[in-house]
Ligand SMILES: Cc1ncc(C[n+]2csc(CCOP(=O)(O)OP(=O)(O)O)c2C)c(N)n1
């Protein structure tokens with residue numbers, strides 16, 4: 001029987017399971033221990049697993065992410081939590097120049113079985129330095145896998161295959177999802193290879209991921225009331241992209257909207273569009289359109305922040321534009 | 325002192341003895357500093373209340389408990405000096421002379437705020453008083469303070485740059501790289517470390533192998549000072565020495581202010597990591613009540629006290645009125661039109677981007693001297709620009 005839990009509880013259960021089942025797994029990051037986790041994901045873990053495995057770090061993103069890479073090379077299975085994607089920029093060198101490159105640079109001798117988790121996204125009036133959505137940047141880098149769990153099931157299920165993966169996996173958890181509740185199915189095991197259809201439809205394919213998924217599903221409901229049945233594709237795995245599922249949705253619906261909280265220029269949405277043009281161009285009945293964040297640092301004031309981000313109304317308008 | 329603290333060991337942070345003894349300043353100056361501490365305190369108490377009402381949103385980091393640092397330190401600077409601060413910067417902005425109205429309106433997200441409501445509590449900027457943020461990336465301000473000092477040096481200016489940051493920032497590479505650069509190039513930077521013993525929930529003993537922060541700074545070859553940050557008299561005196569040293573040597577100086585944050589890290593913090601008793605013990609050193617008590621005490625010769633209870637209440641009334649006006653100003657403020665969303669991402673062509681001049685207050689609203697506490701609550705622009 002399925003049961004109702006929150007995204008936070010799902011993520012917490014996933015980490016708890018990993019820590020319980022594999023002594024090589026440990027959690028490391030800023031305030032994961034005594035503070036109870038910035039978002040309370042690891043509350044109580046310190047008492048249960050002890051300070052060696054629930055390791056509070058200094059504010060040294062470059063240092064502890066790099067140490068995670070080293071620990072992975074040395075035989076452990078670290079889960080490194082970077083508080084938010086914004087601060088991951090201080091660790092970017094280690095992620096891009098070490099974690100992503102070691103396997104190839106060493107001629108296949110050294111793999112880095114590391115999981116890096118970070119909160120991402122805007123929508124809570126935290127202003128420009130705390131509102132980035134840089135998933136698209138990370139998805140640019142060969143050598144790492146990039147995941148974006150956007151459902152309860154994925155929050156519960158994605159960590160295990162990420163930890164089992166012999167290469168570095170970066171998991172983006174959109175902070176707007178943490179309090180979301182939903183049914184966790186009995187079998188919540190998931191893979192990390194493909195996109196998923198979250199809502200079946202025939203008139204338009206809306207392709208999205210992460211924090212934009214609930215907004216897109218909300219838009220789909222509004223459209224349904226107007227007689228437009230949208231198929232909603234959750235990319236889930238941002239690198240490598242599941243081109244087949246994308247192309248299949250295009251072939252089914254012939255009209256496409258891509259929704260991405262990243263800024264438009266050079267976005268993941270742009271990559272999705274490029275794949276559509278490469279793989280499903282002749283299936284299209286209309287130009288592919290995007291709903292992305294406006295190209296402005298995310299403002300603090302709520303009305304401006306709302307205006308800067310993808311919203312259900314914007315998605316609805318974009319879809320309607322395709323039928324105009 | 326290198327201290328080995330096993331990660332699972334309980335850590336106690338014992339406060340120093342509460343600040344006491346005569347205040348070696350004339351009455352006017354003493355009351356000015358008291359007033360500034362009170363302004364920060366009342367502004368932030370109000371901000372916390374408004375946060376509860378949903379008027380202020382996002383992150384709000386209160387400085388309550390640490391006021392002696394910003395007030396004592398910033399009163400040792402000259403108007404032409406630069407200041408770089410963190411997300412816990414309401415006090416710094418206020419003491420440097422940003423009108424309280426502009427701060428409050430910014431926290432409301434109104435366009436009359438110092439940054440048009442773009443930044444909120446964490447991103448107070450003011451060209452007129454040379455406040456370069458409001459930086460919410462830990463350690464982010466240090467390299468740019470170093471660069472501001474480099475610019476001053478290369479242009480033959482005498483201004484120094486005071487850079488405020490927390491103990492947590494000391495663990496970042498940016499701290500070490502900046503101190504090294506500033507020392508190597510002999511740049512006039514005053515590195516002001518507000519050591520409140522915690523970076524979010526992480527006690528300094530769990531973050532630093534070497535908890536004597538002056539030792540670190542000294543290793544880059546710069547003079548260092550450590551001072552009781554709860555004692556405004558010591559803070560100011562030490563900062564004056566430090567400022568004099570920077571001006572004389574034109575090289576960097578490091579000052580550690582040992583202080584304590586009375587409130588949670590931010591409005592989201594459940595404070596699981598420290599005992600209420602520890603906070604209570606430190607509250608005995610509270611900068612406001614200890615300084616007030618010292619001013620109310622008769623001087624050594626049994627002469628007049630610098631402050632009477634009546635004067636204190638009057639001062640407080642003035643401050644409360646200033647806060648009320650700031651709130652009224654913010655309430656009456658307006659939202660930036662959504663059509664302007666993409667404005668200010670790039671500088672419009674033809675704009676002359678000269679360095680701001682602290683002396684010219686042109687373009688600044690007719691904001692009264694920051695300490696007058698009296699100003700119109702009509703929402704005219706309180707920003708330093710446009
Ligand atoms: C690079 C970076 N990492 C993490 C954070 C999240 N964060 C914000 S404030 C803070 C604690 C900083 O402590 P400290 O420097 O001592 O300053 P305090 O808050 O005590 O004034 C943390 C971890 C951040 N803003 N920037």
Ligand SMILES: [Mg+2]
Nearest residue numbers: 490491522523
């Ligand atoms: Mg601190």
